[in-house]
Amino acid sequence: MNNYQIGIDIGSTCAKAVVLSSDKKILQRVLLPTGWSSVDTAEKLKEALGPWLPEADTVATGYGRACVPYAGRSVTEITCHGRGAAYLFGGPELTVIDIGGQDTKIIRLEQGQVSDFLMNDKCSAGTGRFLEIMAGTLGLRLEELCELASTGGGTSISSMCTVFAESEVTSLIGRGEKRENIAYAVVDSIVTKVMSQASRLLQGAGRVCLTGGLCELSYLRQALKKKLGRDVLTSPDARYAGAIGAALLAGKGAA
Numbered sequence: 001m002n003n004y005q006i007g008i009d010i011g012s013t014c015a016k017a018v019v020l021s022s023d024k025k026i027l028q029r030v031l032l033p034t035g036w037s038s039v040d041t042a043e044k045l046k047e048a049l050g051p052w053l054p055e056a057d058t059v060a061t062g063y064g065r066a067c068v069p070y071a072g073r074s075v076t077e078i079t080c081h082g083r084g085a086a087y088l089f090g091g092p093e094l095t096v097i098d099i100g101g102q103d104t105k106i107i108r109l110e111q112g113q114v115s116d117f118l119m120n121d122k123c124s125a126g127t128g129r130f131l132e133i134m135a136g137t138l139g140l141r142l143e144e145l146c147e148l149a150s151t152g153g154g155t156s157i158s159s160m161c162t163v164f165a166e167s168e169v170t171s172l173i174g175r176g177e178k179r180e181n182i183a184y185a186v187v188d189s190i191v192t193k194v195m196s197q198a199s200r201l202l203q204g205a206g207r208v209c210l211t212g213g214l215c216e217l218s219y220l221r222q223a224l225k226k227k228l229g230r231d232v233l234t235s236p237d238a239r240y241a242g243a244i245g246a247a248l249l250a251g252k253g254a255a
Helices: 038-048 077-089 128-137 142-149 162-174 179-198 218-228 238-248
Strands: 004-010 014-020 026-033 056-061 093-099 104-110 113-120 207-211
Touching (some): 004 038, 004 238, 056 077, 056 238, 077 093, 093 179, 104 179, 113 179, 128 142, 142 179, 142 218, 179 218
Antiparallel strands (some): 004 014, 093 104, 104 113
């Protein structure tokens, strides 16, 4: 067995890589925009990971996992995100809400293993891409949108389709609705969509965590917490959950 384990998660928006030591401690994190070519992104990750690769077992996951020729094998996103969340948050029962660039994954873990999951990959509503489009329509960055949303209220967006929702936002702007109220409606629509998707898996006991590229948006987490009626955990490493899980699975004999 090699001295290190590397996990690579090439998502639709960002690519993440994590290097683990033999005792499963994180030694390095790499974060890059995926861009238009997963092949090019994989090469950039290879450069960044250069000193570690010769002595590492490597597993790839995510949207672009087939574009990582130097990985020993690839593993599905659900398995890797579940394993990574269990590493970060532990507990006998855990529900993972992973809001990515173009999909949202809800993963139910029991004793650290995936017992059930749901995945929205046919519509961008309720994803990071939806939030980016709405923020752009309002002339804001994601962080600014969420900060503004925390001061708004009293407005809603009824459409779950990104195209029609953007049209609703444009109409609200045209009617002179306050920008903070529109921002509130945008975030609320994402939370409502995620909760609708996750309701079946959230009926049981156990903790809930938020992973993915939006995990550091504190207002989004607070909005989820309010809808759920229970705490929603996160961590600075939560956006690396897929890469961490892939790294954990890189060791020989890992299940």
